[in-house]
């Protein structure tokens with residue numbers, strides 16, 4: 578091969594690689610800028626049950642079985658917690674929950690208890706296994722709208738199924754006071770979620 582055609586081939590190969598890298602990074606930044614799902618409110622200010630929360634980023638499941646709480650846990654029983662995906666991306670970069678962040682706690686019963694502590698035995702051992710869904714509690718960060726409850730709105734969508742289609746903000750003495758007193762970071766119990774505890 579003549580040196581000139583070898584040079585031409587090198588140029589073509591370099592361009593192809595550069596093109597590939599550019600295309601890849603464009604794809605990556607498009608994925609990063611995934612649209613956020615922001616809270617939707619009715620005209621009277623009730624929060625509409627967030628859509629597709631099961632596809633958000635799952636951060637953990639604190640578990641308070643009735644069997645370990647005098648037969649009646651305040652929040653029965655699994656607390657499966659999700660954060661809206663776009664807000665999570667911003668949190669990862671900035672370490673701050675942006676305005677509009679939604680945290681969704683879906684409650685779920687333990688599967689058919691066999692023992693007084695609520696546990697049962699399955700092939701993997703004695704313990705707790707996920708059963709029926711059981712309503713949801715949701716928080717929304719909006720410093721202006723929810724100034725009275727420390728910058729977050731608190732919403733109960735039933736502690737049974739089906740979940741409400743919309744829910745009104747709870748006063749401070751129902752929810753927020755407790756988060757204000759002991760949650761680790763900006764009203765969120767980040768101490769229980771490895772992905773958020775940073």
Ligand code: HEC
Pocket residue numbers: 639640641652656658680681682714715716731732733747751752753755756760764765766767769
């Ligand atoms: C007595 C204290 C207390 C009260 C009252 C309370 N919470 Fe919580 N909440 C917690 C604790 C502790 C956690 C984390 C551990 C867990 O779920 O067991 C939590 C977690 C949450 C989460 C998951 C995100 C996070 O901040 O960790 C949401 C959403 C939530 N609560 C909403 C509510 C709503 C809505 C109400 C009122 C209907 C409420 N909470 C009332 C103590 C409380």
